[in-house]
Amino acid sequence: xxxxxxxxxxxxxxxxxxxxxxxxxxxxxxxxxxxxxxxxxxxxxxxxxxxxxxxxxxxxxxxxxxxxxxxxxxxxxxxxxxxxxxxxxxxxxxxxxxxxxxxxxxxxxxxxxxxxxxxxxxxxxxxxxxxxxxxxxxxxxxxxxxxxxxxxxxxxxxxxxxxxxxxxxxxxxxxxxxxxxxxxxxxxxxxxxxxxxxxxxxxxxxxxxxxxxxxxxxxxxxxxxxxxxxxxxxxxxxxxxxxxxxxxxxxxxxxxxxxxxxxxxxxxxxxxxxxxxxxxxxxxxxxxxxxxxx
Amino acid sequence: xxxxxxxxxxxxxxxxxxxxxxxxxxxxxxxxxxxxxxxxxxxxxxxxxxxxxxxxxxxxxxxxxxxxxxxxxxxxxxxxxxxxxxxxxxxxxxxxxxxxxxxxxxxxxxxxxxxxxxxxxxxxxxxxxxxxxxxxxxxxxxxxxxxxxxxxxxxxxxxxxxxxxxxxxxxxxxxxxxxxxxxxxxxxxxxxxxxxxxxxxxxxxxxxxxxxxxxxxxxxxxxxxxxxxxxxxxxxxxxxxxxxxxxxxxxxxxxxxxxxxxxxxxxxxxxxxxxxxxxxxxxxxxxxxxxxxxxxxxxxxxxxxxxxxxxxxxxxxxxxxxxxxxxxxxxxxxxxxxxxxxxxxxxxxxxxxxxxxxxxxxxxxxxxxxxxxxxxxxxxxxxxxxxx
Numbered sequence: 201x202x203x204x205x206x207x208x209x210x211x212x213x214x215x216x217x218x219x220x221x222x223x224x225x226x227x228x229x230x231x232x233x234x235x236x237x238x239x240x241x242x243x244x245x246x247x248x249x250x251x252x253x254x255x256x257x258x259x260x261x262x263x264x265x266x267x268x269x270x271x272x273x274x275x276x277x278x279x280x281x282x283x284x285x286x287x288x289x290x291x292x293x294x295x296x297x298x299x300x301x302x303x304x305x306x307x308x309x310x311x312x313x314x315x316x317x318x319x320x321x322x323x324x325x326x327x328x329x330x331x332x333x334x335x336x337x338x339x340x341x342x343x344x345x346x347x348x349x350x351x352x353x354x355x356x357x358x359x360x361x362x363x364x365x366x367x368x369x370x371x372x373x374x375x376x377x378x379x380x381x382x383x384x385x386x387x388x389x390x391x392x393x394x395x396x397x398x399x400x401x402x403x404x405x406x407x408x409x410x411x412x413x414x415x416x417x418x419x420x421x422x423x424x425x426x427x428x429x430x431x432x433x434x435x436x437x438x439x440x441x442x443x444x445x446x447x448x449x450x451x452x453x454x455x456x457x458x459x460x461x462x463x464x465x466x467x468x469x470x471x472x473x474x475x476x477x478x479x480x481x482x483x484x485x486x487x488x489x490x491x492x493x494x
Numbered sequence: 495x496x497x498x499x500x501x502x503x504x505x506x507x508x509x510x511x512x513x514x515x516x517x518x519x520x521x522x523x524x525x526x527x528x529x530x531x532x533x534x535x536x537x538x539x540x541x542x543x544x545x546x547x548x549x550x551x552x553x554x555x556x557x558x559x560x561x562x563x564x565x566x567x568x569x570x571x572x573x574x575x576x577x578x579x580x581x582x583x584x585x586x587x588x589x590x591x592x593x594x595x596x597x598x599x600x601x602x603x604x605x606x607x608x609x610x611x612x613x614x615x616x617x618x619x620x621x622x623x624x625x626x627x628x629x630x631x632x633x634x635x636x637x638x639x640x641x642x643x644x645x646x647x648x649x650x651x652x653x654x655x656x657x658x659x660x661x662x663x664x665x666x667x668x669x670x671x672x673x674x675x676x677x678x679x680x681x682x683x684x685x686x687x688x689x690x691x692x693x694x695x696x697x698x699x700x701x702x703x704x705x706x707x708x709x710x711x712x713x714x715x716x717x718x719x720x721x722x723x724x725x726x727x728x729x730x731x732x733x734x735x736x737x738x739x740x741x742x743x744x745x746x747x748x749x750x751x752x753x754x755x756x757x758x759x760x761x762x763x764x765x766x767x768x769x770x771x772x773x774x775x776x777x778x779x780x781x782x783x784x785x786x787x788x789x790x791x792x793x794x795x796x797x798x799x800x801x802x803x804x805x806x807x808x809x810x811x812x813x814x815x816x817x818x819x820x821x822x823x824x825x826x827x828x829x830x831x832x833x834x835x836x837x838x839x840x841x842x843x844x845x846x847x848x849x850x851x852x853x854x855x856x857x858x859x860x861x862x863x864x865x866x867x868x869x870x871x872x873x874x875x876x877x878x879x880x881x882x
Contacts (some may be wrong), residue, residue, distance in 0.1 A: 205863055215580045238690030243573035248836030250843065273846045279503035280843050310656075310847040328837070339813070340823055367862040372851035391851040407558040411833045413690040437854045453852045477785070 211289040212259040218242050222260035224413070226406060229417035234379025235347070237328060241413040244287075251284055251309055252328035252410025258288060258307050261322065261406075268296045269303035274311035274475035278325070281309075282467050298478040310373070312394040314479040317403035319420060325388050327409035330416075332376035332386040352384050355427070363432050375434075378425045380420055388425075392436040393453040398424040445471035447483035452476060518562055521523065531555035535808050538758075538789020544570025545831050547687075549705040549756050549787050566708065567830045571870070573706075573832055576687075584682055586741045586750055590760045590785075591664070593736040594657040601730035602764065610660035612734065614789075627875060662732040663762045672764060672781045693823050700826060704800060708831030709793040715819040715829065716796035719803045724817035726803045727766035728782070735759045735789055759786045763798035765806060780806045800825060 208438050212219065218240070225239040244252045251272075262268065267476035270285040272278035276298040284307065285296055300313040307324040317323060333343040334355040340467060346352070355376060362370045374388035377398070387395050388407060398405060398418055405418040428434035441451050462467045474480035519525075532539055532555035542554040546569035554572060561567035565800045597613025666672045683698035691699055704712060719726040738758045741750040761783035782802025784794035800819060807813060807820040814821025829833060 209578055214577050218577065222498075238692050240686070240688050240690050242687065243570075243576035243832065244577060245571075245574040247570075247836075247839055248830075248833040249840035250836060252836075273844045275844075277503060278844050279507060282503035283507060286504075309843075310845075317605075339693075340827075344692075364861055368855065368858045370855050370859070372855045373848045389845075389848045389851075391847055411837055422665060437851060453847070453850075455846045456853075 209291050211264075211292055212262055213244065213287070214242050214256065214259055214296060219260040222256055225415050226257065226260070226417065229406070229415050230419050232383070232402070233419055233422050234377075234383030234385040234416060236414040236416050238413055239408050239415050240367075245409070246284065246287060248411040249328065250280060251307070251326040253408030253412070253415070254307050254309070254324045255287070255408070257324045257406050257408040257415065259291075259304060260338075261324075262288070262292055262294060264292065264294060266294050266304045267293075267302055268294050269298060269300065269306040269313075270296070270308075271306065271313070271476075271478075272309045273455070274308075274313070274479075275477040277477065279483065280346060299482070300403075300478065300490060306469060310389045311453070311475060311493070312390055312397050314449075314474065314476040315482075318400065319402045321403045323403055323405045325390075325405060325407045327386070327388050327407045327412070327414070327416075329374060329386055330409045330412040330414045332384050334372070347383060351487075355384065357428055360429070361419075363429070369428075369432070369434075372377050373436075376427050378423075378427065380422050384416075384427075385416060386425075392426075392434070393438060395424070395426050395434075396436065400424075442472070444474045444480060446473040447480045447487070449474055449483055452479065526559055528555045528559060531558050536789055537844065538563065538565065540759075540786070540790045541709055541793075542568040542572060544790055544793060545569035545706055545708060545788040545878075546576070548572045548576045565837045570832045570835075571848075581685075581688070583742055583745075585753075586743060587739055588738055590734065590738075591661050592658070593734050593738045593758065593760060595659055595734045595736035596657070597728075597735040599734075600662045600732045600733070602662065602732075606662050606732075607665060612661075616789060657736060659734070661762075663764075666731060666764065666779070669881075670776070670778065672779050694713070694808075695822070695826070697801075700804060700822065701783065701785070701797075701801065703826045704797045704829070707797075707826075707829035709790065709796070711791055711831065712796035712800060712828040712835070714801075715825055716799040719799060719817055719819035724803060724819050726732050726799060726806075726819075727798045728763045728767070728802060729779075731762040731764045731781075731796065733761040733791060733794065735791070749764065758787055759788065759790050759794040760784065760792075761794045761798045763795065763802050765799075767800040780809070 210216065222239055225237045229235065229237045239256075241253070241256065244255055246252055248256060258268070260484075268285070268288060269276065269280045270288065272281035275281060276285075288294070288307075289296060300306065300315040300317065303321060305322050305324060306313060306317070308328070310325040314324065331340070331343050333346055333352075333355060336358050337343045337346060341386070346354075359369055359371075362368065373391055374386050375392055375395050377385050377387055377395060379385045387398065400421050400423060401418070402420055404420055407416045407418075426434040437453065441450075442454060444454060446454060452474045453476070455475045456470050456472050459471050460470050474483075507635035532551050535555070535558065538558055539551055539554045542565060543549055543551065544555055545565065546554065546557065548554075550572065553575065555570065556766060560571060595611060595613070598608070598611045601611065610854075645661055657671060663672060667674055682694050684702065686702050691703060695703075714779035718724060733825040737755045737757070739752050739755050741752045743749070744751045761784040763781060763784065766779065768862030769834060780802045782798040782805065784796070784801065784802070786794045786797070803820050804822050804825065807816065808822070812820065818824050
């Protein structure tokens with residue numbers, strides 16, 4: 201795409217009526233925390249399932265004065281983050297940042313930034329599946345009735361059976377939570393580590409599912425409680441003694457990667473480091489590191 | 495760096511775009527003109543417009559050129575472009591009876607009012623490769639056009655009503671074989687681009703959804719319902735292909751104004767009535783309706799069959815008991831080619847975070863099995879990651 205292509209497009213790509221509709225549904229979503237609100241969901245030049253719900257929220261709320269951060273797997277430089285940021289900056293011209301503290305809007309897939317967000321910041325999460333009841337009730341019409349009646353018994357049975365059969369709640373990501381004591385909500389494929397960080401957060405979290413055509417929200421200072429049993433508590437991935445191989449952080453979500461050995465017969469070994477790459481860099485800089493050293 | 499494998503994406507993405515351009519042009523053959531695609535690839539253009547849900551032959555041709563002929567990608571380009579356009583107003587409802595037909599057939603009656611008209615059809619063509627086309631010249635094109643013009647001069651029907659036919663389904667209604675549809679004139683149809691599709695959905699939402707669905711998917715679902723996973727018994731009441739004038743209400747005068755013609759395929763399917771015992775209605779054939787942009791007969795018929803199957807199921811308060819094609823949510827939520835291909839392809843994106851979390855669940859599961867003293871595999875206690 202060259203500059204002359206983008207000139208035919210509206211600020212934020214989608215037309216103003218469609219943006220207004222997204223904002224109206226977001227207001228409803230904020231008023232009913234955790235409740236899924238249908239929205240029409242326009243087609244974007246990005247593949248369905250690649251973040252089109254989050255994108256439409258960002259496009260609908262972004263202003264020229266905003267500072268945008270886009271991450272994927274916690275990383276600003278992941279290919280999809282680069283691509284979504286490229287579309288948003290081309291159609292809005294807003295400035296971007298990798299610094300969680302400097303952003304006004306953060307669009308994310310699969311992570312919540314490690315640094316605590318503030319009241320004046322908005323987190324936009326990309327959502328693949330939407331309904332936490334999908335595992336027990338794939339029919340939307342019946343699932344909608346179940347949400348309306350707060351009829352979550354089958355989900356509790358699902359979790360109970362998981363504990364009985366596997367000795368574990370076998371839900372890695374998309375961990376179901378109860379928001380503001382009322383609606384059961386899919387937390388998106390964030391790790392369990394991030395689930396607790398939605399609870400009574402200072403910032404507004406907006407969730408957008410483009411293909412499934414739903415938005416939902418967790419307003420600031422709203423309770424978010426993971427489903428757990430009195431005698432079988434919710435646990436995160438955190439392991440005693442865990443440490444980022446790179447910056448040394450002991451309180452972050454880590455992902456593993458393989459490091460090739462040089463000059464030995466050993467093929468290499470596994471190490472773990474922060475999945476929030478800009479946080480990890482920030483820690484490194486604080487320790488006197490410069491990129492050239494790596 | 496070397497810490498996050500798929501990082502540093504910007505340059506890689508730009509290079510990938512250049513490579514795609516290169517692959518399209520690498521053999522240095524003459525570039526294809528948009529007019530050539532639009533005029534000589536009618537089927538592909540029609541399909542891109544259907545699934546892209548935008549009647550725009552030139553843009554569809556451009557999309558096909560850009561996507562190197564990939565039908566889903568071409569329709570994806572059109573759909574995304576459509577999102578940038580303001581919706582001005584709905585058109586005045588167009589009626590199939592007003593199609594100026596180039597083709598019009600019925601499989602339910604041998605003699606239909608107005609008669610059968612085969613028109614441009616490959617139905618009875620022997621499908622052998624025509625090697626003459628390998629070396630088609632401009633002179634060949636002119637010769638064939640001259641032959642056609644000569645035939646037209648000899649046989650042209652000068653009647654201005656030529657090509658207009660009564661509808662077979664109107665005759666069926668008059669004979670009470672199919673019911674009259676509730677008269678919704680004046681009511682604006684549901685628009686899935688403005689309001690999310692929720693269930694239960696009105697029939698207009700179903701029809702709009704099917705009209706922009708992937709052709710191959712509709713074909714598969716419709717086929718499944720007639721082959722063995724359903725009890726559909728469709729008969730083609732009528733299939734027509736031709737030009738349809740589109741009108742809007744003038745915003746100042748309130749008069750209808752024709753804004754142009756679109757080329758369309760339309761069909762009605764009637765299906766054997768059954769399982770009506772539990773209600774007291776008069777038995778009738780279930781009607782299914784199919785409509786597509788361009789010349790897309792298989793899609794129009796698949797849509798018609800599915801509409802009749804879904805109407806029949808709804809009428810009997812069923813949802814999928816007679817087969818997946820009779821489950822409205824299943825059909826409508828999985829048949830959009832752009833959504834289905836987008837989500838399927840998204841598994842190419844990095845999933846490091848979710849996979850790390852999955853790995854933790856796997857490790858806990860392994861621990862659970864190995865802590866079981868009766869388990870013969872317990873001796874080989876390793877974590878999942880160590881095995882990698």
